[in-house]
Amino acid sequence: MTGNELQKEFWNGPAGNTWVELQERLDRMLRPLTLPALEAAAVVQGERVIDVGCGCGSTTIALVEQGASAWGIDLSAPMLERAKERAGSRKNIAFSQLDAAQASYSPDHHLLFSRFGVMFFADPYATFKRLRSSLVEAGRLTFLCWQEASRNPWMSTAGAAVRRYFPVDKADDDNNHEPGPFAFADPDYVRDILVTSGYTDIEIAPVRATLHVASDLDDAIWFQSRVGPLARVLQELAGEALDNALADARDALADHLTKDGINLDAATWLVKARL
Numbered sequence: 001m002t003g004n005e006l007q008k009e010f011w012n013g014p015a016g017n018t019w020v021e022l023q024e025r026l027d028r029m030l031r032p033l034t035l036p037a038l039e040a041a042a043v044v045q046g047e048r049v050i051d052v053g054c055g056c057g058s059t060t061i062a063l064v065e066q067g068a069s070a071w072g073i074d075l076s077a078p079m080l081e082r083a084k085e086r087a088g089s090r091k092n093i094a095f096s097q098l099d100a101a102q103a104s105y106s107p108d109h110h111l112l113f114s115r116f117g118v119m120f121f122a123d124p125y126a127t128f129k130r131l132r133s134s135l136v137e138a139g140r141l142t143f144l145c146w147q148e149a150s151r152n153p154w155m156s157t158a159g160a161a162v163r164r165y166f167p168v169d170k171a172d173d174d175n176n177h178e179p180g181p182f183a184f185a186d187p188d189y190v191r192d193i194l195v196t197s198g199y200t201d202i203e204i205a206p207v208r209a210t211l212h213v214a215s216d217l218d219d220a221i222w223f224q225s226r227v228g229p230l231a232r233v234l235q236e237l238a239g240e241a242l243d244n245a246l247a248d249a250r251d252a253l254a255d256h257l258t259k260d261g262i263n264l265d266a267a268t269w270l271v272k273a274r275l
Contacts, residue, residue, distance in 0.1 A: 004075075004101050004122045007179065011076035018226050020082045023056040025223070030115075032209035033268055034059065037115055037144040040270055043068045047110040050134055052100050052143070053117015057083025063113060064093045071109075073098040074117070101127040105134030114143035119183040128197035132275065140274040141199060144207070145184035147267040149229075153256075154211045154264035155181070158220075159229025161252035162245040166236045187269055199273035207270045215261040220253045221246065 010016075019026065027034075038059065043049065045067035051060040054072030056079050063070040069092040074080050080095050087093050101121055112131055121127040135141075149156040177183055184190050187204045194202050214220035224230045230249055237245055256262050 004099055007120050007122075008075045008099065011074075012078065016076040016078040019076075020056060020078050022223070022226065023058070023082060026227075027056075027058045029211050029213065032211065033144060033207060033266060034062075034115055036207050037113075037142065037270055038062050038066070040272060041066075041111060041113050041142045043111065048108060049111040049113055050105075050109050050131075051117075052112060052114040052131065053120070054083060054095065055079045055117065057086050057095065059113065059115045060093060060095070061087060061090065064090055068092070068111070070094075071096065073100060073103065075099060100131060103130070105131070107133060108136060109134045110136055110139050112139070112141045112143070116144060116146065116181070118143050119145050119181055120179045122179055124183075124193050125196055128193055128199070132198050135275055138275055141194075141272065143271050144268050145190070145271065146181050147206070147269060148185040149182050151185075151267035152182075152265070154213050154266045155228045157252050157256065157264060158224045158249040159233065161248045162230060162233045165241055165245045166233045184269065184271075190269065190271060194271075194273050199275065201272075201274050203272040205270050207268045209266050210263050211266050212260075213262045213264050214253075217250055217254055217257060217262070220262050221250055224249070224253075 041063070043063055043066040047068050049063050049068040049070045051063060051070055051072040054060045054074050055076070057072055060070045060072035060083065072083055072095045074097065077097055080097055083095050087095070101123065112135065118124070146152055177186070177189055190204060191202055214223055225234050234242060234245060253262060256264060
């Protein structure tokens with residue numbers, strides 16, 4: 001099974017259903033990072049936009065509300081079903097279940113946009129080159145991707161606490177280019193992909209925020225046992241090992257509990273380029 005086929009299987013299984021379940025919470029939590037990316041996209045009324053890895057459609061809908069005609073593409077059928085429900089009767093919006101690495105594009109789009117949807121490509125060089133074929137002359141690219149796991153304690157705190165029980169995928173390691181949330185943590189690697197794929201005027205800037213992860217410890221464990229590194233470890237454990245891992249994760253998160261709940265830092269790269 002190829003890398004992209006593995007991603008398709010993953011996002012059409014329990015993971016996709018979980019993201020649908022948690023869509024409102026995730027959108028609310030990620031809002032401090034999403035807004036700068038949408039602002040940087042600088043959509044002009046009537047522009048045609050592809051939202052790559054659109055998930056449950058939050059950013060696709062936001063792009064339409066800014067005046068774009070937006071096409072959201074994703075591998076996940078359950079997430080796309082949710083996106084279509086949310087879009088309702090809006091005009092100038094469409095969703096398709098597509099593999100961005102294999103799809104055919106017409107060269108009439110002004111912008112490629114993505115919020116955390118481009119780090120999972122098995123071959124990012126080939127995929128960004130293919131995506132480039134969708135753009136008009138002087139078309140542009142704007143996407144948001146995660147910096148290293150160590151700079152994202154909102155994801156890594158609980159996962160690091162339980163790693164000894166079951167080593168998580170090496171894609172969670174710093175400075176690793178394996179498909180996964182942190183594949184684009186190295187800005188030099190991102191720049192090389194884009195230059196090689198034919199993009200110019202590349203800008204890579206940090207966007208950081210403190211995210212409200214949970215209201216209390218019970219809420220934090222419930223949430224992080226469903227998404228992220230902790231979830232991937234827990235699904236491999238049972239019995240005493242599972243109980244011990246949950247206790248260790250709880251202790252790690254307890255160090256960050258305040259009267260306002262648990263708020264942890266997040267660090268991303270905001271990437272812009274054009275043809």
